[in-house]
Amino acid sequence: MEIIDKIGKLPDTVQSFAKRSKNLFPPIAKNCIYRLLVNKITWIVVAILLLPCVLGVVIYFQTDEDRQVQESNGEKIYYDEDGDLIHEDAREEFLNIFDLFVISFVAIIMAIIFSSELINEEFENKTMQLLRTTPIHPFEIILHRYLAGVISMFAILGLNAIIFYYTVMMPSGTHGILENLDVLLMVLQILLFESLAFIAIFCVFTTYLEKPYLVGIIYWIVWESFVSTQNYQQLTITHYLNSMIFDSTKAMGWDVEASDFNLVNSNEQVIATEPFTAMLVIVIVAILSLILASRGIANRQF
Amino acid sequence: MNIKLEQVTKNYGDVQGISNINLEVNKGITGILGPNGAGKSTTMKIILGLSRPSRGRVTVDGRNPFDDWELKKDFGFVPEYDCFYEHMSGLEFVSYFLRMHDCQKEEAEERAIEALSELGLEEAMERKINTYSRGMRQKTKVARATVFNPEVLVMDEPFQGADPTTRILLMKKMTEWAENGKTILISSHILHDIQSLTDNIALINNGKMLAHGNRHEIRNLINVPRPISIVPVKDGNLRKLAKRLLDEKWTKATSIDEDTNELTVETTQTEDVYLEIPKILQKEKITVERIYSEDDSLDSLYAKLVEGHQWK
Numbered sequence: 001m002e003i004i005d006k007i008g009k010l011p012d013t014v015q016s017f018a019k020r021s022k023n024l025f026p027p028i029a030k031n032c033i034y035r036l037l038v039n040k041i042t043w044i045v046v047a048i049l050l051l052p053c054v055l056g057v058v059i060y061f062q063t064d065e066d067r068q069v070q071e072s073n074g075e076k077i078y079y080d081e082d083g084d085l086i087h088e089d090a091r092e093e094f095l096n097i098f099d100l101f102v103i104s105f106v107a108i109i110m111a112i113i114f115s116s117e118l119i120n121e122e123f124e125n126k127t128m129q130l131l132r133t134t135p136i137h138p139f140e141i142i143l144h145r146y147l148a149g150v151i152s153m154f155a156i157l158g159l160n161a162i163i164f165y166y167t168v169m170m171p172s173g174t175h176g177i178l179e180n181l182d183v184l185l186m187v188l189q190i191l192l193f194e195s196l197a198f199i200a201i202f203c204v205f206t207t208y209l210e211k212p213y214l215v216g217i218i219y220w221i222v223w224e225s226f227v228s229t230q231n232y233q234q235l236t237i238t239h240y241l242n243s244m245i246f247d248s249t250k251a252m253g254w255d256v257e258a259s260d261f262n263l264v265n266s267n268e269q270v271i272a273t274e275p276f277t278a279m280l281v282i283v284i285v286a287i288l289s290l291i292l293a294s295r296g297i298a299n300r301q302f
Numbered sequence: 303m304n305i306k307l308e309q310v311t312k313n314y315g316d317v318q319g320i321s322n323i324n325l326e327v328n329k330g331i332t333g334i335l336g337p338n339g340a341g342k343s344t345t346m347k348i349i350l351g352l353s354r355p356s357r358g359r360v361t362v363d364g365r366n367p368f369d370d371w372e373l374k375k376d377f378g379f380v381p382e383y384d385c386f387y388e389h390m391s392g393l394e395f396v397s398y399f400l401r402m403h404d405c406q407k408e409e410a411e412e413r414a415i416e417a418l419s420e421l422g423l424e425e426a427m428e429r430k431i432n433t434y435s436r437g438m439r440q441k442t443k444v445a446r447a448t449v450f451n452p453e454v455l456v457m458d459e460p461f462q463g464a465d466p467t468t469r470i471l472l473m474k475k476m477t478e479w480a481e482n483g484k485t486i487l488i489s490s491h492i493l494h495d496i497q498s499l500t501d502n503i504a505l506i507n508n509g510k511m512l513a514h515g516n517r518h519e520i521r522n523l524i525n526v527p528r529p530i531s532i533v534p535v536k537d538g539n540l541r542k543l544a545k546r547l548l549d550e551k552w553t554k555a556t557s558i559d560e561d562t563n564e565l566t567v568e569t570t571q572t573e574d575v576y577l578e579i580p581k582i583l584q585k586e587k588i589t590v591e592r593i594y595s596e597d598d599s600l601d602s603l604y605a606k607l608v609e610g611h612q613w614k
Contacts, residue, residue, distance in 0.1 A: 020404065027401045037391065062438070126385035133350050133379040134402040138372050148505060298369075302352040 017140075024136065025144050030119055032148035035226055040114050042156070045215040049106055049160045052097055056167030067171060075175045076103040087169060089178030091183045094168040098161065098187055103241065105195060108155055108224060112200035112216035114153055115136035118145040118199075119206040121294070129302050138251035144205055153195040161187050189237070190241055197282045207296030222281045229262045233271070237285065239263070247275040303363050303376065304328055304455045305349055310358035311342050319344040319507045320509040322358070327487055327504075331480045332514075333397050333496035334489040336506035342489040343382060345506065346456050347394065349487065350379055358566055362454065373401065378452035380443045382459040382489075388432040392442045396433060396449055403450045410462055417449035418442070422471060436463030442470060455479060456490045473499060493601050496537055512607045521603050527554040527568035530575055530595045539588045540565055546586060550578065 001110065036042055058078035068079045078086040119142070122128040131141055165184045169177045205219070207211040242261040248285045258264050263272040273281070305327040312319040320341035327349075334342050348360050351367030351374065360366070365373050374610075385397060388504040395459075396414035399409075405413065418427040421441040426434065431442065440463055446454060461469050476499060480486055490496050496503065503512035513520045521528070532543070544565055545555040552571040559566070569575045570594070579593060596602060 004316055023401060023404065023406060026407075027398050031390070031398065034389060035387075125387075126381065127387060128379065128382060129352055129380065130399065131402065132352055133374055133377050134399060135371050135373075135375040135404075136402045190338055301354055 003041040020140070024140060025147065028144040029148040029151065031196060032145050033152050035154045036114055036149070039117055044155060044233060046111050049102065052101060053164050053167045056164065058074060060167065061120055063171060071094070076173045077175050078172050080133050080241065086173030087179055088178060092101060094165055095183060095187070099245065102157060102160065107191065107194050108198055108220045110153055110157070111195065111202050112213060114149045115199050115202035115206050116212050118149050118202055120171055120212055138297040141297055142203060142294045146199055149199045150195045153199060154192050158188050171295045181229045182252055186245065190244060193244065193279060193282045194241055196286045200286035203293040204296065206288045207293045207300065222296050231265045233262070234273065237282065240273055240281050243273040243278045244275050246272050303455065305485065306361045307348070307512060308359045310355045310360055312348060313356045313490040318509050323511045325504055325511060325514055328483050329475060330502060331484050331486045331488060331500035333500050333503040334487055334506065335493065335496060335503055339377060340506045341509040342506055343458055344489060346487065346489065350377055350456055356512055358539060362562050378447035378455040380447045380457040380460050382462065384439060386431045387432060391428050391430055392434070393427040396446050400449055401425055413449055418447040421445050437468045438463050440464045441468060443480055450605055453484060455484055455486045457486065458610060460488060461490055461492055469495065494603055495597065501510060505604065507608050527570050528572055528595060529566045529568050530563050530572070530580070530593060531566045532590050532593050533562065533564045543586065544586055546582060
């Protein structure tokens, strides 16, 4: 009977939660985003992210003379010295470098740093104790911080993706840049889901563990880097992100194989997950992680 | 509101924070006293629901503060330590926590300005907290804890680092809040401050509750003779009066301080003494200026309870 009562009250609870969130989210987000943006480590990561962009600009000027141009319907189309379309090579370079450098490395490090700043710093500065003496529910404490973290991470990495895309695609001219915007959109989609998943997972670490940085790095190396290439890779977030990339690149007509994204088992069978299922799994993992993290905050003793 | 701790024990691993604490706090001010590490902060955190008792039960108006989030609408907490978002101004900080209490932006700002101004921070409230002095920080903490008009106010060392003006101001505010029916639990190392605020105390040492209730009643429970001084007595009358008082059954000992011309009677029956001494003085035709006992002070009581084990 109690459960039925609770279900009956669910619409009211959701409505009240949404109303509260409208008031709670702006100040929490403002505070969190400010803290993330003034964090020195954030700027170190941003500087690291800009390195490939700088490299792209350097390569552009170095190879400028090797480009050949043809005009078609008033558009300039660029070819390399072998006569291949530059934008087709460039888009693959963009995806490969971004996948290897940002999606598989920097983004995870950034998620560890952000979740630690959002939650662990509040424990260390003891502001969490003040929050725990207010009527705000632990789930609200975690949710608004999490959303602020996702917005910040997605904004930084997304902006970086746009800049990097532009610098890599520059040699292919306006035609090449516009022709491959779907690659950029796919990368932005991956970044969004990556932010949603990893910040939530690392929020769990920060609420339960004393040294979330260390555990986060171990998780990244052992779980997301090693296990994600093994038979049980469905237990990793990387598998679902790779599945999304694989499906999108195939849909864009690229010549790719599941093995290019490690989406095969030891019997060489394709084990890629459908993109919608992959997104759903990531969202469910994020929600479950937030619930777990909120329990961590609720049970934390001071 | 009624706060009740029943047989509350809190262990941190092998270390015992508090042990078998029984305490009931009602409206008005209650001072919680004890040396460093006695368990005052642990007791406060358990009341606030920041820590769960290892054993025993804590209730605030019959509800469990650890799990009941709604109950926290009524809690104001001034921690001993600094816990700020240093990049915020005092106004932003207080408004921020008001928003956690469901206040809309404009209302939160208005109330924060009012609370900070009342505590004398009208000029500094727009400045970042990292530029604040200790006194300003203390006032900001108090403003944050009281701005939403909580029913229960838990203040851990609220006078720490406060200058005399701030201290007087805070004490005045506390008295006002208590008069308005709030339940205030306050810890301080400065016993004189507590003594000026309340007679209702809880004394904790080594995680154990030594005594709680009215400090005069607690003193009467201690089976140690209490010195009562009579000053000044004319030189010639000193020995005469001392001898006379020794005839009384309630006198345990008398002593004379020739330098200050003061006679001290030690007794365990204070009430009898205060009734009988005037009669004796009148009968013996001895004039005195005043009769007093320093032993009535909270300092004395604290010293006896914390340092001694003299219990009935």
